[in-house]
Amino acid sequence: MKFNTKTIHGGLENVDPAFGAVMPPIYQTSTYAQSKPGGHKGYEYSRTGNPTRGALEKAVASIENGAYGMAFGSGLAATDAILKLLRSGDEVLTSNNLYGGTYRLFTKVFEDFGLKFNFMDMEDAASLSAKITPNTKLIFIETPTNPMMNIIDIEAVAKIAKEQHILLAVDNTFASPYLQNPLDLGADIVMHSATKYLGGHSDVVMGVLAVKDEELAHKLYFIQNASGAIAGPQDSFLVLRGIKTLHLRMQRHCENGRAVAEFLKAHTKIDKVYWPGFEDHPNHEIAKKQMRDYGGMLSFTTKDDTLNGALSIVEKLKVFTLAESLGGVESLAGHPASMTHASVPKEEREKLGIKDSLIRLSVGVEDIEDLLADLQQAIG
Numbered sequence: 001m002k003f004n005t006k007t008i009h010g011g012l013e014n015v016d017p018a019f020g021a022v023m024p025p026i027y028q029t030s031t032y033a034q035s036k037p038g039g040h041k042g043y044e045y046s047r048t049g050n051p052t053r054g055a056l057e058k059a060v061a062s063i064e065n066g067a068y069g070m071a072f073g074s075g076l077a078a079t080d081a082i083l084k085l086l087r088s089g090d091e092v093l094t095s096n097n098l099y100g101g102t103y104r105l106f107t108k109v110f111e112d113f114g115l116k117f118n119f120m121d122m123e124d125a126a127s128l129s130a131k132i133t134p135n136t137k138l139i140f141i142e143t144p145t146n147p148m149m150n151i152i153d154i155e156a157v158a159k160i161a162k163e164q165h166i167l168l169a170v171d172n173t174f175a176s177p178y179l180q181n182p183l184d185l186g187a188d189i190v191m192h193s194a195t196k197y198l199g200g201h202s203d204v205v206m207g208v209l210a211v212k213d214e215e216l217a218h219k220l221y222f223i224q225n226a227s228g229a230i231a232g233p234q235d236s237f238l239v240l241r242g243i244k245t246l247h248l249r250m251q252r253h254c255e256n257g258r259a260v261a262e263f264l265k266a267h268t269k270i271d272k273v274y275w276p277g278f279e280d281h282p283n284h285e286i287a288k289k290q291m292r293d294y295g296g297m298l299s300f301t302t303k304d305d306t307l308n309g310a311l312s313i314v315e316k317l318k319v320f321t322l323a324e325s326l327g328g329v330e331s332l333a334g335h336p337a338s339m340t341h342a343s344v345p346k347e348e349r350e351k352l353g354i355k356d357s358l359i360r361l362s363v364g365v366e367d368i369e370d371l372l373a374d375l376q377q378a379i380g
């Protein structure tokens with residue numbers, strides 16, 4: 001099956017043996033009747049397994065070209081499950097340009113349990129080997145990165161990870177499986193905040209994982225059941241529904257993203273536009289190699305380069321909503337320095353390129369004329 005067909009049919013065979021419903025029913029139940037002790041139809045208790053969640057997990061595995069999927073209560077709960085594969089004393093190599101909540105989970109929760117996190121510039125994959133120690137058990141990356149849209153070469157990192165028998169997990173939230181499939185590039189685990197493009201309608205918080213390896217899958221299912229941060233049946237249904245239009249939405253996100261990036265690049269009041277589709281983006285060649293298109297996420301700075309200038313733009317936007325999050329059908333604008341990255345000291349922020357005038361856009365699927373007119377009136 002090709003990708004677009006998989007978004008609609010992947011993993012969804014015989015979802016309702018009782019009545020033949022085309023969509024998996026929402027099994028809003030905690031438990032399942034047994035004919036005798038142990039005599040059940042594959043489900044005993046909904047933390048361990050639920051048919052609606054199971055249908056979503058199969059669909060996620062299918063669109064990421066994995067064999068096993070797991071759905072959690074949030075993206076961070078999915079990342080939390082990955083970290084629980086490790087033991088006290090193990091080391092994690094990760095990027096210094098991570099989603100803020102992931103950074104917080106690593107440094108404020110798991111460091112206290114004896115895990116060690118080494119943050120580095122992962123764009124230079126060749127320098128990775130020097131940072132690996134005998135205790136390195138996991139490499140965790142995110143590409144494109146938030147909000148600077150840097151690109152990490154998944155295949156190059158995977159090659160080093162394989163040679164050294166280290167697990168590689170990739171947060172694929174920004175790209176979505178429509179643009180990039182980390183498992184095909186050699187990653188062991190792909191993670192998504194399904195809150196974003198997979199759900200796609202800003203109406204659910206959820207996280208998912210997909211893997212190819214059976215033994216790794218069983219360890220993750222064990223953690224999912226033992227720790228219990230599962231996705232509920234209603235939310236599983238919503239994300240299943242979202243996935244069915246992922247390819248249609250992503251196609252428009254990419255078209256609109258490109259048009260907005262080009263509009264901003266040509267605008268006299270705009271300084272830099274960070275979007276991996278531009279040939280002068282520092283990692284454009286890697287993006288071209290590992291992604292099918294460049295998506296709807298981009299950031300830009302203004303020429304006046306002031307905090308107030310940027311705030312005035314985001315406050316004037318009318319079609320773009322000023323909000324955190326991304327990946328929904330509606331266009332959103334964010335100001336990283338005062339919103340998502342406010343907790344990072346100004347000096348540290350600027351080292352990462354997050355200037356006070358940086359604005360991040362999640363370009364939605366509205367008519368492009370309305371999006372450009374809105375940006376024009378706000379930028380002036």
Ligand SMILES: *Cc1c(COP(=O)(O)O)cnc(C)c1O
Pocket residue numbers: 074075076077099101102142146171173174193194195196205206207
């Ligand atoms: C939102 C997000 C997360 C966290 O997901 P939640 O569903 O909010 O827990 C992780 N990584 C990236 C890249 C995100 O955008």
